[in-house]
Amino acid sequence: MNLKDYSLQALMEITARPELVFVKGAGSWLTDHQGKRYLDFVQGWAVNALGHSPPCIVEALAAQAPLLITPSPAFYNEPALKLADLLTRHSCFDQVFFCNTGAEANEGVIKLARKWGKKHRRGAFEIITFDHSFHGRTLATMSASGKPGWDTMFAPQVPGFPKAEMNDLASVSALITDKTVGIMLEPVQGEGGVNCATHEFMRGLRELADQHQLLLICDEVQTGMGRLGTLFGYQHYGIEPDIMSLGKGIGGGVPLAALLAKRHVCVFEHGDQGGTYNGNPLMAAVGVAVLEEMLKPGFLPHVCEMGNYLSGQLTALAMELKLGEERGVGLLRALELNADIGARIVSYSRDELSSQAGWAGIGLLLNSPRPAVLRFMPALNLGTAEIDRMIDGLRLSVQAVRT
Numbered sequence: 001m002n003l004k005d006y007s008l009q010a011l012m013e014i015t016a017r018p019e020l021v022f023v024k025g026a027g028s029w030l031t032d033h034q035g036k037r038y039l040d041f042v043q044g045w046a047v048n049a050l051g052h053s054p055p056c057i058v059e060a061l062a063a064q065a066p067l068l069i070t071p072s073p074a075f076y077n078e079p080a081l082k083l084a085d086l087l088t089r090h091s092c093f094d095q096v097f098f099c100n101t102g103a104e105a106n107e108g109v110i111k112l113a114r115k116w117g118k119k120h121r122r123g124a125f126e127i128i129t130f131d132h133s134f135h136g137r138t139l140a141t142m143s144a145s146g147k148p149g150w151d152t153m154f155a156p157q158v159p160g161f162p163k164a165e166m167n168d169l170a171s172v173s174a175l176i177t178d179k180t181v182g183i184m185l186e187p188v189q190g191e192g193g194v195n196c197a198t199h200e201f202m203r204g205l206r207e208l209a210d211q212h213q214l215l216l217i218c219d220e221v222q223t224g225m226g227r228l229g230t231l232f233g234y235q236h237y238g239i240e241p242d243i244m245s246l247g248k249g250i251g252g253g254v255p256l257a258a259l260l261a262k263r264h265v266c267v268f269e270h271g272d273q274g275g276t277y278n279g280n281p282l283m284a285a286v287g288v289a290v291l292e293e294m295l296k297p298g299f300l301p302h303v304c305e306m307g308n309y310l311s312g313q314l315t316a317l318a319m320e321l322k323l324g325e326e327r328g329v330g331l332l333r334a335l336e337l338n339a340d341i342g343a344r345i346v347s348y349s350r351d352e353l354s355s356q357a358g359w360a361g362i363g364l365l366l367n368s369p370r371p372a373v374l375r376f377m378p379a380l381n382l383g384t385a386e387i388d389r390m391i392d393g394l395r396l397s398v399q400a401v402r403t
């Protein structure tokens with residue numbers, strides 16, 4: 001492919017994109033239009049849980065596409081039934097509603113909670129959410145998010161999302177009124193820079209919710225599907241939420257998301273919720289393939305093992321280069337840089353690292369969710385060789401941008 005064949009201006013500019021076109025991917029590696037290869041520790045923002053184009057997804061798409069792509073969300077189809085069965089059997093939830101994106105799943109979560117409040121809590125509708133949280137880019141999910149500046153960006157906001165502080169139970173208690181219907185959080189805030197809820201905080205939220213008859217809602221779009229080394233993030237914390245949203249990893253790269261709820265919260269009536277592509281068999285078949293892969297013995301222990309290994313290597317590098325704190329759970333990790341050099345490290349590793357010994361023709365894809373933080377969200381099935389390689393590239397990049 002030649003970059004000159006197309007006008008880059010034909011695409012709306014919603015972010016600063018490097019002038020690269022990725023043409024293929026396999027596992028932890030991507031290839032651009034000039035044949036340069038990249039070790040990928042972004043993976044579509046924690047989306048490709050099994051890496052790029054894993055055989056099980058390719059096979060699921062190839063097997064399902066000729067059979068049935070979309071009958072209508074108002075008819076049953078086998079892959080959706082199978083995926084719902086697997087998800088409910090392996091989680092604490094009773095029912096599933098499929099959608100296409102994380103934001104759409106969270107919109108559904110908000111609607112379900114408000115409906116439950118109308119039926120059971122005399123119209124309570126407020127959902128307490130958290131500073132620095134990220135729940136999506138629709139108007140309601142932007143309003144639920146605690147990203148600085150998002151409250152005024154597309155004003156007026158959707159009301160009903162008072163903000164508390166992560167790991168500060170008193171800040172949550174202080175916001176509870178007779179209008180409160182639930183508390184929603186990411187067990188580990190991803191976009192916010194990998195801020196982990198403590199076990200104590202999660203248990204405290206569950207107790208608070210029980211005490212005040214509130215719904216505890218986990219946005220597991222990023223933390224679910226093996227990312228934290230447990231199938232779902234809430235299992236790491238040993239609590240059970242009432243509602244959970246899934247996205248990203250569940251499709252392993254294709255648009256698939258879900259909202260799951262316990263029986264007593266499943267209050268949607270006919271006409272309350274729907275969507276043209278919801279639960280279509282093509283995407284659901286991929287979800288089944290991804291989940292079956294993750295349920296194989298050894299998969300989740302491997303995520304824990306790689307998470308520990310990555311953590312150890314990042315900690316050692318931080319000592320060596322006098323960087324800051326390393327944190328995270330499983331394979332969702334972050335490194336504090338102690339200086340606003342995140343963006344420069346990201347662009348150096350991608351575009352200039354290939355000038356260094358051992359990196360000819362190769363780049364490294366990293367993510368910097370905040371100016372002084374790097375976030376690591378590699379494929380869950382990677383090995384120590386990819387981690388060692390990434391650490392080597394990161395060391396060279398930090399040294400280069402510091403000089």
Ligand SMILES: *Cc1c(COP(=O)(O)O)cnc(C)c1O
Binds near residue numbers: 134
């Ligand atoms: C990515 C993300 C979303 C939004 O998902 P989309 O598929 O981009 O709509 C919501 N919540 C969390 C925690 C996320 O990481």
